[in-house]
Amino acid sequence: MKKLIVGNWKMNGSLQTNADLVSDVVQGLPASLNCGVGVAVPAVYVAQVQALVQGSGVAVAAQDVSQHEKGAYTGETSASMLQDLGVRYTLVGHSERRQYHGETDAVVAAKAQAALAKGVTPIVCVGETLAEREAGQTEQVVKRQLAAVIHQVGHCISELVVAYEPVWAIGTGKTASPEQAQAVHAVLRAQLAAATEHAGRVPLLYGGSMNAANAVPLLSQADIDGGLVGGASLKAADFLQIIAAAN
Numbered sequence: 324m325k326k327l328i329v330g331n332w333k334m335n336g337s338l339q340t341n342a343d344l345v346s347d348v349v350q351g352l353p354a355s356l357n358c359g360v361g362v363a364v365p366a367v368y369v370a371q372v373q374a375l376v377q378g379s380g381v382a383v384a385a386q387d388v389s390q391h392e393k394g395a396y397t398g399e400t401s402a403s404m405l406q407d408l409g410v411r412y413t414l415v416g417h418s419e420r421r422q423y424h425g426e427t428d429a430v431v432a433a434k435a436q437a438a439l440a441k442g443v444t445p446i447v448c449v450g451e452t453l454a455e456r457e458a459g460q461t462e463q464v465v466k467r468q469l470a471a472v473i474h475q476v477g478h479c480i481s482e483l484v485v486a487y488e489p490v491w492a493i494g495t496g497k498t499a500s501p502e503q504a505q506a507v508h509a510v511l512r513a514q515l516a517a518a519t520e521h522a523g524r525v526p527l528l529y530g531g532s533m534n535a536a537n538a539v540p541l542l543s544q545a546d547i548d549g550g551l552v553g554g555a556s557l558k559a560a561d562f563l564q565i566i567a568a569a570n
């Protein structure tokens with residue numbers, strides 16, 4: 324499978340800085356792009372960034388989607404709206420959504436289902452907190468989070484992207500070692516394989532302080548098919564080095 328690198332800008336950017344960043348990334352892409360590249364941008368900038376990446380092979384992703392179809396949900400963005408703009412991916416269940424917006428496994432699963440129903444590929448984020456890892460609950464937590472989505476989406480499982488993002492590694496500069504990450508990815512792959520014969524098609528991304536220095540060993544692991552990159556995706560040179568490592 325081709326590797327997939329997705330930047331998560333989180334709540335950063337402006338018309339000017341987006342234009343500068345995307346222009347630097349697009350100009351610095353490998354001449355022959357052999358991996359998937361995407362950027363998950365704030366909803367308000369989706370259309371701007373789509374225009375900026377046109378023809379470059381870089382896909383645009385949303386950072387969240389509503390589980391509801393339409394109606395009285397002030398501030399939300401529906402999957403139909405993402406589909407309307409031709410958005411390729413959306414993150415669902417990022418740990419910051421789970422932590423600060425109270426998103427439960429059931430809500431995350433409903434969001435994944437809503438996205439799939441409109442042809443938008445959900446990038447389902449799972450991961451344990453430091454306390455959960457120290458209590459030996461990593462496997463149990465990520466399996467519970469993924470099981471909710473598998474149960475909800477039925478035969479569409481093979482259309483998911485899954486990102487393993489240990490919460491203790493996000494934005495902290497602490498990365499899971501390649502072996503730690505691979506061990507969890509193997510668990511997730513086995514869980515998918517028990518649910519679909521097409522588990523090998525589901526890209527399993529690692530996220531959590533991925534950077535230019537650690538991308539190669541992480542991306543060399545058997546079940547790590549790409550990266551979800553936060554902080555380093557805001558610096559074109561760093562993001563490009565991660566893309567080069569995946570290419």
Ligand code: PEP
Nearest residue numbers: 493494530531532553554
């Ligand atoms: C993320 O936001 O998904 C992420 C992995 O962030 P960072 O790379 O900054 O840890």
